[in-house]
Amino acid sequence: MTTEPPKSPKGKSITKTSSSDADTRRELLPWVEKYRPSTLNEVTGQDNIISTVRKFITAGRLPHMLFYGPPGTGKTTTILAIARELYGEKSFRHMVLELNASDDRGIDVVRNQIKTFASTRQMFANSKHNFKLVILDEADAMTNIAQNALRRVIEKYTNNTRFCIIANYAHKINPALLSRCTRFRFSPMSPEAIRTRLDVVIAAENVKIDADAVDALVTLAKGDMRKVLNVLQPCHLATTGETGVAATVTVAMVYECVGCPVPADVRRLMTTIIEDDWTTAVRTVAKIKADRGLALADILEALATEFEGYELKPEARIALLEGLSEIEYRLSGGGNEAIQTSGAIGVVKRALDIQGGIVQE
Structure with missing residues (x-):
């Protein structure tokens, strides 16, 4: 005799997701997500921030927080690890509202989703922390009206909700909103x-x-x-x-x-610009761009980095960086690559004329 799997109210079989299926899905994840630290102990590179947040958690006095800094430095990873440490996996879904403000950036999201979530208490959450957590990622993309509305929501529901605002640029956050958060700056990882x-x-x-x-x-x-x-x-x-x-x-x-020039190509560029005539230098740069599939913007950055290892007079270095930045600005505005390539070579040659010779450190 065979036993049929249990039926749902609609007559469909109910099957459980096996652990092997979960493992298979994990294997298919991008490495960025697959190896995202899940606990604070696994987060590296931001030791001072982690130690400070741990003290807040231990004391049970987690404030509203602003995490800001360059991309890829662990801002989102850190707050998700904090949330798991606060609530555990079972209560995480009920106690945490995670929104990406670059998508949900209008005032309707603040008035509906955020306000509704923040204004209610979770009665049966399996956690010793009785406050909820709202995570607003990429909050610097929110409109000013939405930020102003959020300011009032944060004030009104502080008793049962904490907010973590994540941004790449703190200056794009409303000053009144900044004043309500404890700031943590995430530096580029060492x-x-x-x-x-x-x-x-x-x-x-x-x-x-x-x-x-x-x-x-x-x-x-x-x-x-x-x-x-x-x-x-x-x-x-x-x-x-x-x-x-x-x-x-x-x-x-x-x-x-x-998509960056290899060091050998950068040295070849430097040699042809310094030693060869204008026509030869232009042809060499064009050939390297074509062979490697590079854009002029990539070459400009590589040249600026390469010149950091050279001993230049202040006026020569100023002329170089100012000229290269002007070329980059013209490219961003749709300038012709061939013309700007010639202009970039002229900038470097002019800086070398001011220098009167080149000395590598």
Whole structure:
């Protein structure tokens, strides 16, 4: 005799999601989400902020908070880890309202979703903390009217709700809203912190990567952990052949994925601009752009970075950076790449004329 699975009221079979299905879904996640720290102990690179927040949690006096700083520094990860530590996985869904303000940015969201959630108490939540948590990600995209409305909601429902506002730029947040929050600035992650987390991912995914490629990842990330993982994953997948055995990730692959000139090409650019005539320099730059699929904006940034290693007079460095920034501004306004390429070479040559010679540090 066979036993049929239980039926729902509508006559459909009820099946449970197996743990293997959950594991399969996890394996298909992008590495940024798959390896997102789930606890405060796993969050790296923001030790001072974590220690301060822990004291608030221990004392049971969590304030309204503003997390701001560059992308990829752990702002959203930190507040989600705080929420899980406060409520646990069972109560998380009932006690936390997470909104991305770049999508839900109008006053209707404040009046309806946020106000409705903040004004009610959760009676049967399995948590020792009796306040709810509202997370507003990318709040610097909210309209001024919505921010003004949110100010009043925060004041009115402080007894049973805490707010965490996340933004890349604090100056885009209403000053009256800023005054109601405790500010935490997330700095770009240090190379050591990025390496610590990167080693975990490399070991877990069995990634074969050159030491120079790891150095390149850390350098190009500029403190953005999200960028590191978003570059490493496609590089690793690109090395996996039909046999399923991955080859080694190299420096060239990393630079190609990011879209930045490799150091050898940058040195070649510097040499042709310094030593060759104008026509030869223009042709060399155009060839490198065509061969590598680069944009002039990428080359400008690489040149500015390369000149940081050179000893220049103050007036020469000012002329260089001012000229390159003007070229970048013209490009952003739709300027012709060929004309601006010639102009960029002229900027560098003029700075070298002011310098009267070049000395590498």
